[in-house]
Amino acid sequence: MFGLVYMVPLTVFTTYGIVAQMTGGRVPLAYIVTLIAMVFTARSYGLLSKAFPYAGSAYTYTQRSFGPGVGFLAGWALMLDYLFLPMINYLVIGIYLNAAFPAIANWVFILAAIALVTVLNVIGIVSVARTNFVIIAVQAIFIAVFVALSVGSISQGTTVDLMAPFTGTGAPDGFGVVAAGAAVLCLSFLGFDSVSTLAEETKDPTVKVPRAIMLTTLVAGALFIGISYVGHLVLPTHAFTDVDSAALDVMGVAGGQFLAAFFTAAYVAGATGSALASQASVSRILFAMGRDGVLPRGFFGRINKRFGTPVLAILAVSVVSLVAIWIDLGLLAEMISFGALIAFSAVNLSVVKHYFMGEKQREGVAVLHYLVLPLIGFALTIWLWTSLSPRTLIVGLIWLAIGVVYQLVITRGWRRPTPMIDLKE
Numbered sequence: 001m002f003g004l005v006y007m008v009p010l011t012v013f014t015t016y017g018i019v020a021q022m023t024g025g026r027v028p029l030a031y032i033v034t035l036i037a038m039v040f041t042a043r044s045y046g047l048l049s050k051a052f053p054y055a056g057s058a059y060t061y062t063q064r065s066f067g068p069g070v071g072f073l074a075g076w077a078l079m080l081d082y083l084f085l086p087m088i089n090y091l092v093i094g095i096y097l098n099a100a101f102p103a104i105a106n107w108v109f110i111l112a113a114i115a116l117v118t119v120l121n122v123i124g125i126v127s128v129a130r131t132n133f134v135i136i137a138v139q140a141i142f143i144a145v146f147v148a149l150s151v152g153s154i155s156q157g158t159t160v161d162l163m164a165p166f167t168g169t170g171a172p173d174g175f176g177v178v179a180a181g182a183a184v185l186c187l188s189f190l191g192f193d194s195v196s197t198l199a200e201e202t203k204d205p206t207v208k209v210p211r212a213i214m215l216t217t218l219v220a221g222a223l224f225i226g227i228s229y230v231g232h233l234v235l236p237t238h239a240f241t242d243v244d245s246a247a248l249d250v251m252g253v254a255g256g257q258f259l260a261a262f263f264t265a266a267y268v269a270g271a272t273g274s275a276l277a278s279q280a281s282v283s284r285i286l287f288a289m290g291r292d293g294v295l296p297r298g299f300f301g302r303i304n305k306r307f308g309t310p311v312l313a314i315l316a317v318s319v320v321s322l323v324a325i326w327i328d329l330g331l332l333a334e335m336i337s338f339g340a341l342i343a344f345s346a347v348n349l350s351v352v353k354h355y356f357m358g359e360k361q362r363e364g365v366a367v368l369h370y371l372v373l374p375l376i377g378f379a380l381t382i383w384l385w386t387s388l389s390p391r392t393l394i395v396g397l398i399w400l401a402i403g404v405v406y407q408l409v410i411t412r413g414w415r416r417p418t419p420m421i422d423l424k425e
Contacts, residue, residue, distance in 0.1 A: 007191030017246025040377030046210030080339030
């Protein structure tokens with residue numbers, strides 16, 4: 001449930017207009033490409049969550065496999081998408097509520113959402129879990145209504161080309177633009193990654209966390225492909241009134257003003273749930289890095305005695321999220337995917353390093369499990385990473401360069417080891 005809420009089943013409409021224009025309307029095809037890559041990576045996360053059932057996700061896995069130095073850089077890249085994911089949820093909340101209530105500025109809705117999510121996260125993970133069930137229920141009802149009204153709308157029109165969501169409009173054409181769209185859509189799959197950050201708060205994590213990771217990936221992937229497929233059949237074009245809120249055009253054709261209003265309510269609820277889950281995850285990653293001394297331990301490595309949560313880390317994420325008031329949706333989406341793909345690549349390699357090289361599991365089918373499949377996942381994530389736009393690669397590489405400089409400072413020019421704590425102890 002945490003993973004599905006984090007991903008938001010309706011997140012398909014977060015970048016629907018952007019990816020539709022990038023791919024010439026072939027959003028479902030782009031999702032299929034992304035899902036294939038994510039299944040390999042989700043499998044690697046599951047294997048490593050068994051070996052290292054601790055908070056910290058890719059940061060912890062890479063740290064334990066390659067050492068604290070490489071682990072820090074993976075955590076730094078992961079922090080980029082985790083810090084930005086709450087932000088993108090606040091931004092789309094502002095975009096859609098402003099479209100519904102034009103008299104109220106975006107930033108008012110953004111601030112209100114940040115305040116609400118921060119309070120719920122400070123109270124604790126139980127409040128997050130309870131809220132998740134309500135949000136999933138609302139989105140499930142909306143999806144059922146959307147599909148029913150869409151089928152009705154399609155059946156009343158002229159002959160429908162069922163392959164149109166895969167063949168597109170022809171402008172732009174080619175598979176390269178589909179790969180670029182698939183790279184952006186990686187942000188939709190960050191939910192399976194977030195599941196691993198709750199390992200220290202899960203009963204029997206070595207069994208439940210890997211299972212939840214794979215189920216979250218497959219269920220969400222099927223939902224994304226299905227919803228985007230229906231959306232293109234309803235409105236087989238990528239010429240939208242506003243590319244950031246393209247979903248409102250689709251809803252208007254499928255079910256008129258009623259469905260548009262219902263969508264806004266369900267989508268905002270989903271975005272709020274995703275912000276809730278993503279802020280919970282990133283605050284725990286910051287806590288893990290603070291506990292290790294990589295980030296200031298006195299600030300990030302502290303747990304509030306009353307609530308049992310990393311309150312200062314949660315507040316830090318809230319402050320960073322204020323950037324949502326000014327940033328562009330397209331750049332924000334691509335930056336999240338940049339950080340995610342770097343972390344995913346590191347996790348796939350960590351399986352090879354830990355199991356194949358470290359534990360020397362190299363006999364029979366182990367070669368397939370611990371070498372071949374992780375390397376396929378690594379190759380796919382690198383391919384998607386190189387498909388991102390030049391501006392995203394430039395900004396992302398600047399972020400990584402800042403991380404290297406920070407690492408130089410805390411290690412005094414690599415003369416000292418990067419701080420690391422024995423989590424087994």
